[in-house]
Amino acid sequence: MGTPSAAKEQVKQPRGPKQILNAMIMLGFLVSTGFIINVLQLLVYCLRPFALEFSQGMNSYLVDWHWATLVFMFSEWGGVNLHWFGDDVPLRQPAFGHMNHRSDVDWVLGFAFAWHRRSMGRMKIIMKSDFRFVPTLGFTMVLSDFIFAFRDWEIDRTLFTKALTQLKKFPNPMWMVVFPEGTRFTPAKQKKSCEYAKEHNLPVFTHVLLPRTKGWLLTMDMMRDKLERMVDATVSFPGREPTLMDLFCRTGQCDAYLHINYRTLADLPKESAELEQWLYNNWAEKERMVEYVAQHGQMVPGVRYRGSRIGADTWPLIYLWLAVLVAVAALSIVFIPAVAWYWIFVGVGIFTALVVVGIALLLHQRGSHKSRRRAAAAVAAAPTTPSED
Numbered sequence: 001m002g003t004p005s006a007a008k009e010q011v012k013q014p015r016g017p018k019q020i021l022n023a024m025i026m027l028g029f030l031v032s033t034g035f036i037i038n039v040l041q042l043l044v045y046c047l048r049p050f051a052l053e054f055s056q057g058m059n060s061y062l063v064d065w066h067w068a069t070l071v072f073m074f075s076e077w078g079g080v081n082l083h084w085f086g087d088d089v090p091l092r093q094p095a096f097g098h099m100n101h102r103s104d105v106d107w108v109l110g111f112a113f114a115w116h117r118r119s120m121g122r123m124k125i126i127m128k129s130d131f132r133f134v135p136t137l138g139f140t141m142v143l144s145d146f147i148f149a150f151r152d153w154e155i156d157r158t159l160f161t162k163a164l165t166q167l168k169k170f171p172n173p174m175w176m177v178v179f180p181e182g183t184r185f186t187p188a189k190q191k192k193s194c195e196y197a198k199e200h201n202l203p204v205f206t207h208v209l210l211p212r213t214k215g216w217l218l219t220m221d222m223m224r225d226k227l228e229r230m231v232d233a234t235v236s237f238p239g240r241e242p243t244l245m246d247l248f249c250r251t252g253q254c255d256a257y258l259h260i261n262y263r264t265l266a267d268l269p270k271e272s273a274e275l276e277q278w279l280y281n282n283w284a285e286k287e288r289m290v291e292y293v294a295q296h297g298q299m300v301p302g303v304r305y306r307g308s309r310i311g312a313d314t315w316p317l318i319y320l321w322l323a324v325l326v327a328v329a330a331l332s333i334v335f336i337p338a339v340a341w342y343w344i345f346v347g348v349g350i351f352t353a354l355v356v357v358g359i360a361l362l363l364h365q366r367g368s369h370k371s372r373r374r375a376a377a378a379v380a381a382a383p384t385t386p387s388e389d
Contacts (some may be wrong), residue, residue, distance in 0.1 A: 019249035034136025037066040059386035070315040075312040078247030082310040087262035101235035103241040112311025164222040172253035180211035207290040232261035236293035
């Protein structure tokens with residue numbers, strides 16, 4: 001499989017009425033499907049005191065089904081082509097993961113890779129506490145035992161210790177994921193990061209932020225006896241970096257690079273000071289890689305290329321979701337008018353019908369593109385007929 005060539009210049013598309021409609025359709029799709037999953041999650045959560053392993057396993061399947069819509073938005077709807085470089089990662093294997101944070105779509109990018117390795121529903125991520133209040137998505141995270149940081153170490157240390165102690169007792173395999181930078185990269189945050197690094201005689205980075213070590217060290221110390229491997233991920237963009245709104249509006253067409261080092265945790269230092277220095281050195285490697293990709297539009301030489309369109313295999317679940325939404329719309333429209341909630345159900349039915357129509361148009365467009373590509377390939381492969389004199 002060939003390495004992708006240097007990225008072409010990617011121009012951001014303007015947003016007009018069509019793009020706003022795209023965003024409304026995708027938002028409706030995410031909220032309506034998420035509401036259904038949240039109800040099922042709550043029912044499954046009630047089984048925890050009696051059957052913890054079964055409850056967790058069912059929750060993982062529900063999260064997979066829910067967040068497959070996010071991966072679909074990232075790869076198919078938003079048009080981000082995720083390229084995978086570096087080491088292989090076995091399917092469904094527990095691991096500790098960390099990655100740099102370049103943009104506000106990195107977490108969806110991580111979901112896409114985890115989906116590809118059949119571990120998305122098993123992820124436990126340390127996130128900013130604000131994520132708890134994101135409709136449907138935040139409730140899914142709460143019921144999936146995510147850890148939420150409040151940016152106050154006295155508070156976070158107690159919360160992290162309690163949550164990680166609980167996670168260690170869980171019988172099912174998991175991916176424990178940390179973003180050591182704590183926030184996404186912006187020029188303003190990079191400037192503050194450099195000032196702090198200079199004041200404290202720490203490494204100064206220009207393409208990544210200085211990692212915050214306290215939460216990372218605590219998580220590593222408490223989880224390394226349960227998770228034997230590490231998925232060390234580096235995110236970079238050879239061209240422009242999409243925003244979350246770009247994904248909603250279908251204006252995010254670009255390439256994204258994900259480099260993976262699959263490490264053994266036993267090979268990492270045990271002492272906190274040495275482990276902290278290892279993290280800084282690891283971030284220096286990420287700095288060099290992100291800088292090279294930004295300057296040259298391609299991955300650093302000598303890195304193994306494993307494939308593209310990572311996460312673009314969510315269509316079976318999307319088809320299933322469309323069938324569910326059609327059923328919900330049909331039941332809503334034919335519901336007994338005498339019931340007080342009738343008009344609410346009718347509104348839900350019309351809303352989900354519009355979502356289905358929007359996704360159906362996308363499927364039709366996708367099929368048309370495939371037909372044109374097959375026709376072009378057939379023309380190219382057809383033998384030429386010699387002209388007569």
